Amino acid sequence: MLELTRASRHFGGVRAVDGLDLTVAEGEIVGLIGPNGSGKSTTVNLVSGLFPLTSGTILFRGEDLARTPVHKRVGLGIARTFQNIRLFGHLTVWQNLWVAQNSSADRARKGFFARWLGGSAGVRREIGELLAFAGLAHKQDELAANLAFGEQRRLELARALATRPRLLLLDEPAAGMNAAEVGELRDRILSLRGRGATILLVEHVMELVMGVADRIAVLNFGQKIAEGTPAAIQADPLVRKAYLGGEVT
Amino acid sequence: MDFYYGLAQIVGVHTLLGLSAYIVLLTGQVSLAQAGFFAIGAYASGMLTVLLGWPLLPALGVGGLLGAIVACGVGFPALRVHGLMLVIATLAFGEGVRLFFFNFDYQIARGDIKVGPLGGEGFRQIRYFPEHGWTTLEVMLFIWSIVAATMALLWWFDRSRYGAVLRAVGEDELAAQSVGISLTAVKVSAMTIGGAIAGVGGGLYAHYTTHIEHTSFNILVATFAIAYPIVGGLASVFGTLAAVVFVQGFLIEGLRFLGDWRNLLFGALIVLAMNLRPHGLIDAAVLARMRRLFGTARHA
Numbered sequence: 001m002l003e004l005t006r007a008s009r010h011f012g013g014v015r016a017v018d019g020l021d022l023t024v025a026e027g028e029i030v031g032l033i034g035p036n037g038s039g040k041s042t043t044v045n046l047v048s049g050l051f052p053l054t055s056g057t058i059l060f061r062g063e064d065l066a067r068t069p070v071h072k073r074v075g076l077g078i079a080r081t082f083q084n085i086r087l088f089g090h091l092t093v094w095q096n097l098w099v100a101q102n103s104s105a106d107r108a109r110k111g112f113f114a115r116w117l118g119g120s121a122g123v124r125r126e127i128g129e130l131l132a133f134a135g136l137a138h139k140q141d142e143l144a145a146n147l148a149f150g151e152q153r154r155l156e157l158a159r160a161l162a163t164r165p166r167l168l169l170l171d172e173p174a175a176g177m178n179a180a181e182v183g184e185l186r187d188r189i190l191s192l193r194g195r196g197a198t199i200l201l202v203e204h205v206m207e208l209v210m211g212v213a214d215r216i217a218v219l220n221f222g223q224k225i226a227e228g229t230p231a232a233i234q235a236d237p238l239v240r241k242a243y244l245g246g247e248v249t
Numbered sequence: 250m251d252f253y254y255g256l257a258q259i260v261g262v263h264t265l266l267g268l269s270a271y272i273v274l275l276t277g278q279v280s281l282a283q284a285g286f287f288a289i290g291a292y293a294s295g296m297l298t299v300l301l302g303w304p305l306l307p308a309l310g311v312g313g314l315l316g317a318i319v320a321c322g323v324g325f326p327a328l329r330v331h332g333l334m335l336v337i338a339t340l341a342f343g344e345g346v347r348l349f350f351f352n353f354d355y356q357i358a359r360g361d362i363k364v365g366p367l368g369g370e371g372f373r374q375i376r377y378f379p380e381h382g383w384t385t386l387e388v389m390l391f392i393w394s395i396v397a398a399t400m401a402l403l404w405w406f407d408r409s410r411y412g413a414v415l416r417a418v419g420e421d422e423l424a425a426q427s428v429g430i431s432l433t434a435v436k437v438s439a440m441t442i443g444g445a446i447a448g449v450g451g452g453l454y455a456h457y458t459t460h461i462e463h464t465s466f467n468i469l470v471a472t473f474a475i476a477y478p479i480v481g482g483l484a485s486v487f488g489t490l491a492a493v494v495f496v497q498g499f500l501i502e503g504l505r506f507l508g509d510w511r512n513l514l515f516g517a518l519i520v521l522a523m524n525l526r527p528h529g530l531i532d533a534a535v536l537a538r539m540r541r542l543f544g545t546a547r548h549a
Contacts, residue, residue, distance in 0.1 A: 048427060074429030086424035088417045095413040102429030117409070163429050 001026045001198055002047065002167055007056035008222075009042055016042040018222035019056070024167065029189070029199045031213030031230070033206075035242060039222040040202040041083055044171045047200070048080045049073045060167070074102060077166030081156045081173055083202075089145030093136055093155055096144050097127045100162035127162070133188070134158035150181045157188065167198045174205040186211050210234065218242065254385040258457050260497050261392040265450030266470070267477025267489040268399055269443040272406070274478050276439045277419035279332070282323055282339035283447045283474035285346035286316040288466035290448030291455035292350060292366060295375045298456070299364050300357055305377055309395075309452040316448020317441045324440035328433060343471045351463040371462025375455050392453050399446055403486045415439055419483075447474070480522060482529015484536050491530040495522065 002024040009017040017039040024030045032040050045051050047058060049070040058065045060076055068076070088096050098119060109122065119127070131137040134154040139147060144155060153173060160168060170189075174182045182205055189199065189212045203209045209216060210230040218226040218233060220242040226233060233239055266287055273280045290312035297308035323342055330338050356365035366372040378388050406412045418425045418435045426432060455461045473496070480496070481488030500518055504511045526532065 050423065050427075070426040071429050071431045074427065080427055082424070082427075086421050086427075088420045088424065090420055091413055091416060095417075098410055099413045099417045099425070099430065100428035119410070159428060 001028075001061055002200065003059040004043075004047070005057045005059070007043075007046060007058060008054045009039075009046055009051055010054045015222045017046060017219075020219070020222070020224055022217055022224065024198060024200050026166075026198055027193075027196050028214050029193055029197075029201060029212055031209040031216040032200060032202045032219065033204070033209055033216060033233075034219035038219040038242075040219055041171055042222075043219070044080060044169045044200070044202055047073075048078060048169055071102070074163050074165075075104065077103075077164070078169065079160040079163045079165035079167070080169035081153075081160050081171055083171040083175060085149075085152045085156055087144040087147075087152055087156060087159070089143065091144060092141050093131070093144055093147070094127060094140040096155060096159050097130050097162045098123070100159045101126075103164040105164060130158040130162055133161070133191075149176060153177065153181075153185075154188075161192075165197075167200065168192070170199060170201045170203070172202055172204060174203055174208050177205075182208055251385045254389040256498060256502055257389045258385075258392050260493050261389070261396045262450050262454045262457070263473065263477065263493045263497055264396050264490050265399060265446055265453070266474045267481070267493055268403055268486060269445075269447035269450065270474040271443075271478035271483070271486065271489045272403060272415070272439050272446070273443040274475065275412075275415040275419050275483060276436050277422070278327065278436060278440070279336050279475060280327070280339045280440070280443070281336055281468070281471040281475060282320070282342045283443065284466045284468070284471035285323075285343040286320050286444040286447035287451035287454065287470065287474070288346050288350055288461075288463075289319055290316045290451030291461050291466070292353070292372060292451075293448070294452030295372055295455040295461065296355070296365065298377045299372075299375055300355075305456065309449050312452035313445040313449040316451065317445035320444020320447070321437060321441040323444075324437035325433075327440065328436055340468065340471065343466070344468070347463045347466050350466070369463065371460060371465075372455070373460045375459045375461070377456050379459070388457055392457065395449065395453065399449075400486045400490065407485065476519075478529075480519065480530060482526070482532045484529060484531055484533045488529045488531035495530065 004020055004022040007017060007020045007022075008015065020039070020043065022043070032043060034040050042051070046053060049065065049068065053066065060073070060078060063076070065073060088099065091099065101123065109120065128137065131140055134157060136151060136155055136158065139151065144152065147155060157170075157173065174185055177185065186208055189201070192199065193212070201209060201213060213230055216228065216230055216233045217224055218236075218239050225242060226236045226239050228236070266283060269286065270280060270283045273283070293315045294308040294312035297303040297311055298305060323339070327335055327338065350366065351369055353366050354368050356363040356367055362374070364374050383391070414430055414435055418430060418432060422432055477492040477496070478489045481490070481492030500515050504514060507514060522530065
C-alpha cells in the first residue's frame with residue numbers, strides 16, 4: 001500500500017532521512033522505532049506531505065505522491081496524528097470531527113442544507129460512533145482546548161479516523177501517557193486492526209510497539225539499520241547498540 | 250433626529266466594513282485590503298447610478314460582485330504570505346487602489362455640469378437618494394436591512410460546517426491541511442466573501458455621503474475595518490457590531506464635546522477596552538450567557 005524507495009530528506013547538511021526503503025502492506029501494522037533524532041517523525045512528515053522529498057520516491061497504492069499536496073493526500077486516504085497534539089482548540093470536540101470529514105464519500109453525501117445546519121443524520125451518527133470509540137461522547141460540546149491530555153490524544157486519533165483513512169500514520173501516540181493510558185491505546189489500535197486498518201506507528205514506548213506491530217523497522221541517523229518481527233528486533237545486536245550506545249557484549 | 254439617523258447610517262456601513270474583515274480574520278488572515286474593496290464597490294456602484302442611470306440595487310450588486318472578483322484575485326497571492334508580510338502586502342494593495350482612484354477621471358456632461366469621478370477632486374453628486382426623494386430615515390432603514398441580511402448570512406455561516414472549517418484554518422493551518430482541508434479554497438473563498446461585503450458596503454457609503462474621494466479609502470479606513478472584529482471579538486458577528494457602535498457611536502460621536510482631547514482619549518479607550526476584554530467585547534462567555542438566555546444548545 002505504501003512504498004518508500006531510497007527516500008531522503010536533507011536539511012542543509014543534516015540527513016534527517018537518508019535513502020530509506022520502507023513498505024507497509026494493506027492490513028499491516030508497521031512500527032517505526034529509533035533513538036531521538038533518527039528520522040522517524042521526518043518520515044511521517046514526508047509521507048503526509050509536510051516536507052517534500054530531497055530524493056527518492058513515495059508510492060501510495062501505486063501512485064507517486066511527489067506532487068500531491070497535503071490535503072489531497074488525505075483525500076487519497078492518508079491520515080495522521082501529531083507528536084505534539086494539534087487540535088482545533090477553540091472548536092468543540094464535535095466540530096473537530098465535523099471539519100475532518102473531507103473524504104470523497106463525505107463530499108458526495110446528500111443533504112446540502114443539513115451540512116449547513118449541524119450535519120445530516122448520517123454525519124451525526126458517524127461522529128457519534130467516533131466519539132464512542134474515543135470515549136468522548138460525554139464531552140462532545142466541550143472546547144477541545146479544555147480536554148485533559150489523554151482525552152486530547154484520543155480526540156486527535158478520532159479526528160484522523162474521521163477522514164476515512166486507508167493508512168493511518170501515528171506519530172508517537174503514547175508520548176506522555178501513563179501505563180493505564182498506554183494499555184487503553186493498545187486496545188484501541190488492536191480494535192482498529194480488527195477492522196482491517198493499515199497503520200504506520202512511530203513510537204518510543206516499546207511495550208506498545210512490541211505489542212501491536214506485525215513488523216518493526218529501526219532507524220538510526222536517518223537510515224534503516226534493522227527490520228523484522230518484534231521478537232527479532234528485540235534480539236538484534238545493532239538495535240541494542242543504537243539504543244543503548246556503546247558496544248554490545 | 251436626522252443626526253441619529255445619519256449616525257446609524259455610518260454605524261451600518263462600518264459594520265459591513267468590519268464584517269468583511271471579520272470573515273477573512275476567521276481564517277487567520279489580517280487584511281488591510283478591505284478599504285480597497287470598499288473603494289471599488291463605492292466607485293463602481295456610484296458610476297452605475299450616476300453615469301448610466303441604473304437603479305440602486307443592481308448597482309450595489311455589481312459593486313459587490315466587483316469587490317468579490319478583485320478580492321478573489323488578491324486572495325491567491327495572499328496565500329503565499331503570512332502574518333506581517335500579509336499585512337504589508339494587503340496594505341500595498343489598498344494603497345494601490347486608492348492611488349488608482351486618485352488618478353481616475355471619467356466624466357460626462359449632464360446638463361450644465363459634468364459628473365463622474367475626477368481624480369483628486371473626487372466623485373461628487375452621487376445624488377441617487379435625494380433625486381428619488383428618500384428621507385434620511387428611509388436611507389437608514391435601507392442600509393440596516395442590508396446589514397441585518399449580511400449579519401444573518403454570516404451568523405448562519407458561523408453555525409455551519411463552513412464556519413467551523415474557517416475557524417479550523419485560522420487556528421492551525423497545518424492541522425487543517427492534515428485533515429484534508431484545502432487552504433486555497435477556504436482562504437480564497439473567505440477573501441471573496443469579504444470582498445463582496447466590502448463592495449456592497451462601499452456602494453452604500455458612496456450613496457449616503459453623495460461625495461467620495463480617494464482619502465475616504467485611506468489606511469485609516471483599512472485599520473478601522475480590521476480593528477472592529479479585533480476589538481469586538483471573533484466569537485460572533487455581534488462582536489463586530491458592538492465594536493462599531495462603541496467606536497463610531499461612543500468614541501467618535503459621543504466624545505465630540507471633548508474637542509481636541511477626544512483623539513487622545515480615543516486611543517486610550519481602545520487600549521482600555523482591549524485590556525478589560527482581551528477576547529473582544531462579545532466573547533465566548535457572553536455568547537454562552539446569551540445562549541442560555543434563549544435556551545439554544547448546539548447539538549441537542
